[in-house]
Amino acid sequence: MPISVLKDALSASVQAQLDSSLRMLVIHWNESETSYFPYVWLRDNDPAGFHPDTQERQFDLTTINLDDDICEFEIDQETIRLSWLEEAYTAEFRLAWLYENQPGKMAFDPVINDARLWRSELSGAEIPRSKATEILTQDSALLAWLRDTQAYGLSIVEGLADDVKAGTQVAKKVGFLRETNFGVEFEVKSKPKPNNLAYTSIALPLHTDLTNQELPPGYQFLHCLTNDAQGGGSIFCDGFAVAEDLRRADIVAFDLLVNTQIPCRFHDEDYDIRSRKAVINLDDQGQVNEICFNPHLASTLDISPELMQAYYRAYQTFMKMTKNPEYKISVMLTGGEMVVFDNRRVLHGRDAFDPQSGARYLHGCYVDRGEFESRLRVLSR
Ligand code: OGA
Ligand code: ZN
Numbered sequence: 001m002p003i004s005v006l007k008d009a010l011s012a013s014v015q016a017q018l019d020s021s022l023r024m025l026v027i028h029w030n031e032s033e034t035s036y037f038p039y040v041w042l043r044d045n046d047p048a049g050f051h052p053d054t055q056e057r058q059f060d061l062t063t064i065n066l067d068d069d070i071c072e073f074e075i076d077q078e079t080i081r082l083s084w085l086e087e088a089y090t091a092e093f094r095l096a097w098l099y100e101n102q103p104g105k106m107a108f109d110p111v112i113n114d115a116r117l118w119r120s121e122l123s124g125a126e127i128p129r130s131k132a133t134e135i136l137t138q139d140s141a142l143l144a145w146l147r148d149t150q151a152y153g154l155s156i157v158e159g160l161a162d163d164v165k166a167g168t169q170v171a172k173k174v175g176f177l178r179e180t181n182f183g184v185e186f187e188v189k190s191k192p193k194p195n196n197l198a199y200t201s202i203a204l205p206l207h208t209d210l211t212n213q214e215l216p217p218g219y220q221f222l223h224c225l226t227n228d229a230q231g232g233g234s235i236f237c238d239g240f241a242v243a244e245d246l247r248r249a250d251i252v253a254f255d256l257l258v259n260t261q262i263p264c265r266f267h268d269e270d271y272d273i274r275s276r277k278a279v280i281n282l283d284d285q286g287q288v289n290e291i292c293f294n295p296h297l298a299s300t301l302d303i304s305p306e307l308m309q310a311y312y313r314a315y316q317t318f319m320k321m322t323k324n325p326e327y328k329i330s331v332m333l334t335g336g337e338m339v340v341f342d343n344r345r346v347l348h349g350r351d352a353f354d355p356q357s358g359a360r361y362l363h364g365c366y367v368d369r370g371e372f373e374s375r376l377r378v379l380s381r
Helices: 039-044 095-100 132-137 139-152 166-174 239-249 251-259 305-323 369-380
Strands: 015-019 024-028 034-038 070-075 079-084 090-094 129-131 154-158 185-188 204-207 219-227 234-238 262-267 272-277 280-282 288-291 328-331 337-342 346-350 360-367
Touching (some): 015 070, 024 039, 034 039, 034 095, 039 079, 039 090, 129 132, 132 139, 132 166, 166 337, 204 305, 234 239, 337 346
Antiparallel strands (some): 015 024, 079 090, 234 328
């Protein structure tokens, strides 16, 4: 028989009870809202178990009996005090904190906003644009730009100085830069003896960068210093939109691209960096949260022979979708503009250019999603 002790909080209509068969504290916030707090969860989240300055958990779970029961509680206007039977331990929680942190509900996160999927309708003029001087001098402009860039996975910053450091100066407002085998910063221009197709003048079909890395870089910043050559237009496509459309149109292909990891590799004289990646990756809710697609870095496919034909069909279907004008937008960057995009969502590429006809010079760097999201949360406080 569950022992139900019902007590009223002093002011509000909040009521609580201990359900000894569920072994949970039950809080009725009002007539329609009830939440359940398992005893062991309450013990683990006792505010006294956290360091007052660092706010990190110091409590050691191995020191308690997971089957110990809460035997008593006292509730008042703002807090609830709980006592454990065997351990004779008392913990105090703020009711508002319990309301915000109900098990089974994801805690509010300013970063979790729905991606605004786009297709070719997001033509050049519709891409969110922000001014470099405002981002550099006003936190509100920085926050608005981060929100836009996250929602669309793509934005353009304009008004950058004609200086190779101008793009990274903006990127550093977001977070520290992600270093890769191409350096902390990289120059995208046609070079002799290139170790990357980006450092030639040939066309680059839509791709995401560095799929061969264990963690491909998050946000990419490409500052255009000069774009006077013939050709060299930039192209983009929202990989999340492609994936969601594929899910609706061809679930077999979608599932194969989600469930099959394929080898990716970059190697030159100094490096041999390999990883296995699925083209489409989902979060724990089944939402697409990452696209890893770079045919240039796809290594020899080593999946089982029986799977090969079906996999190639799925992979080609995805690739054809990235070439479908329905998804593609084209932008001709000019000196002083910087394109910023989520490299784990938005595919990018460029048209071929003629290096004899003029210069094309971009300066790039990356900031990972973790740093980007942290800045967004701190500015949202
Ligand atoms: C790259 C790249 C695009 C461009 O450097 O990875 O894709 O516009 N560059 O040159
Ligand atoms: Zn690239």
